[in-house]
Amino acid sequence: MGKKSSFSKEFLAKIREQLLAKKEDLENELSAFADKSTVDEGDYNTRFPEMGDKPDENAAEVAEYTKNLTLEDTLERALKDVNETLGRMENGEYGVCKYCKEPIAERRLLARPVSSSCIECKKKLTLEA
């Protein structure tokens, strides 16, 4: 139906602030062990750690790198959520459930600003899954 969300400006500003803070946190966490891609927005490449040339140091490097790749994946996914949510906000589509197109409860959005579905739909999906 393409309903427009009817949240107050203040509410949206508050959420936007939360999202931008979250984005900064995630980017800082990623920058600690990965380089920002110059090609894709929101894409990071994990740096290979340099600890030394001894066999145990090499093994530690590989272990660290593997661990960081998993972390990169998790953080990138969270960053993607935040960026997509900011995009929906730009389009005036923020806070509308992607399944039933009804507005999502403000309380839910405050607790989890990147929510894209209402509690009822989420429940249904969780039961079906």
Ligand SMILES: [Zn+2]
């Ligand atoms: Zn819904």
